[in-house]
Amino acid sequence: MNSPFTALPGGVYGFVYADDIILVALGKTNPRTRISLQAIVNAVGRSALATGFNMAATKCAISCSTYHPANARPSRLNDTVIPFRKKPVVLGITLDRKLTMIPHFRRLKKDCQSRKRTICAHHLKNNRRAALNVGRSFIHSTIFYEIEMTCRNLDGLSDILGPLYHGAVRLASGLLPSTPAEAACVEAGVLLCRWETARVAFRRALSFLEKTSGDECPFSPPPPTCIKSSHHTQIFTDGSKANDGVRAGISGLRNGLSFRLPLSCSVFSAEAAAIAVGMIKRPTDTPAAIFTDSLSVLRDVASGTSKHPFVQAIETLRDPLVTICLVPGHSGIKGNTDADRLALIGRRARTRLPNETPTIDIIREFNTSVQNGFTNHWRRSRNHTQKIKGSADTWTEQDSQREQKILSRLRVGHTRVTIAHTVSSEPVPECASCNPVEHLLCNCRELEDLRRQYGLTGPIRDILSNDPIRKEALLLFLKDAGLYDRI
Structure with missing residues (x-):
């Protein structure tokens, strides 16, 4: 064809x-x-x-x-x-004349409405992290299906499918439908739909660079004690990363070698690159033993299915005369100490090997940039949740789903007791002009003695923090105050 x-x-x-x-x-x-x-x-x-x-x-x-x-x-x-x-359907995507993808987004929204029930049913029996995983498998995979094509209209994707994404987060956390999307996502430790879309689109764009190298195990790294022959050339490698750059060093050759790597490379890449270069620079007429203190690189090499290009280079350069061994790091071994010293001075080296950054390091760097960008965006906001949680990091989950739901609602500031006057005919409370949750946990005079009894003093950030002792005291306080079943 x-x-x-x-x-x-x-x-x-x-x-x-x-x-x-x-x-x-x-x-x-x-x-x-x-x-x-x-x-x-x-x-x-x-x-x-x-x-x-x-x-x-x-x-x-x-x-x-x-x-x-x-x-x-x-x-x-x-x-x-x-x-x-x-409106033809190509590869499961409904295309319109102008390729706005809006008919496709609307069809996905309609199809995913029934899937939200699965999240809710699963949420009743498991903790929130399990519910979020179910939501990711059902909703996340549907929204971002073939994002390589749908990314033509990221604004339309966020506007039409964003509420579905945020609704799944609310369901998994047991939050009320009126909870702001940003507060719900930050409290659950996930990104907003727009930020998650950018992360997934970038990941898919680089996915074609990843390759596998087969199922055979090219190395069986023996322990260092098996290398006793004086006929082996002993080569020590090391890699390191700091704010001023990524570098690697190799000792045991005729002349010590140090080189720089691109700034986006990880320590893992530096260690793997040092081993690969050591295999290239070794004497070809005698057996060689290459020592490294990176157990993660040795395990990746032994797996035989690594997608990392530097590990694949090690597999390509495999030779019966070369043995790769694990050596304890920072143990005073002379060759390893020399390699550490060469790696430290590698930042001033003119040699830069290799010239390309592995895809996995680019993705990790981009994910970090997206996470930092969302954190900076969140810190500029002014709401109740920002006082408690300054980033979208994942906090420790409660074993009880009900306890986690109560803590989540308190952290986002939307509970049944504080917004009851907005959905029913109940009278407006006196504290409605301020933050109701902060009033109950910090300023309410009727509950002052009970708060002191359980040690709930200080700002709202400390009371609703991730400290397990604080969380246990808060739950006991809510039960004694008669608020546990009203949150």
Whole structure:
């Protein structure tokens, strides 16, 4: 099926996804564009017949990004008219004329409404982290399906599917529907929909760079004590990372070697790069023992399925004369100490190997940037939850789902006792002008003696903190005050 796509005319493009074929024809006028499209359709049909495939026109569809005149010449496949579709479905994505993806987003929103019941049912029997995992498997995978195409309209995705994403977080945490989306996400330790969309889109964009290297284990790292022969060239490697750069050092060669790596590389990458360079620079006429203090690199090499390019380089350079061994770090071993010293001075080295940053390090760096950006955005907000939790870090979950729900509602400031006057005919409380939760836990004079009894003193940030002792005291206080069942 590749033959029709080897010599396409200008303005015509062909894409193959599994057993689906997408043909795109571009042109200034509708008639000429249709002639070009018909030519490539005929070529694809002939190629399919020649290779034993039967393509049916009823399973094909044609769509036009401009006005489709009623008297336009229809496209045919094997003398059968191909039907016209205003909103064709390609790879599960509903496409409209302007590729706004809005019909696709609306269809996803409708399909996901029933899935929220699964989160709620699972949430009644498990803790919040399990409910969030269920929500990720059902809602998250649906919203971000084929984001490589839907990212054309990130604003539409956030506006239409964002409430569904945030609603799943509220359900998993047991929060009220009126809870602000930002407060619900920060309290649960997840990103807002817009920020999560950027993270997933970037991750998918780089996913094609990841490769696997097979299932065989190329190394069986022996312990250091097995290397006793004086015929082995002993090479020590080390990598380190600091604010001023990432560097690696190799000792045991004729001349010690140190080099820099790109700033986005991790310590793992520096250790793996040092081993790979040591295998390249070693003497080829004698056996060599390469010592490293990175157990994680040795385990990744031994797995045989690593996606890290530097580990794959080690697998490619494997040689029966080379043995990789684990040595204790910072134990006074001379070769390891020399490698540490060379790694420290590697920041001033002119040599920079390799010139490319591994994909996994780029993704980790981007995730950190997204997390820091969202944290800075959150710290600029002024609300109740910001006083308690300054970042979207994950806090310790309670074993009891009910206790976790109570703590979550108090942290976001939306509870039944504090907003009852807004949804019923109950009178407005005197403290409605201030923060009701902060009033109950810090300022209410009627509960002052009871708060002192349980040691609930200080600002609201300390009372609703992640301290297990504080959380236990707070729950006991709510039970004695008669507020536990009203939150």
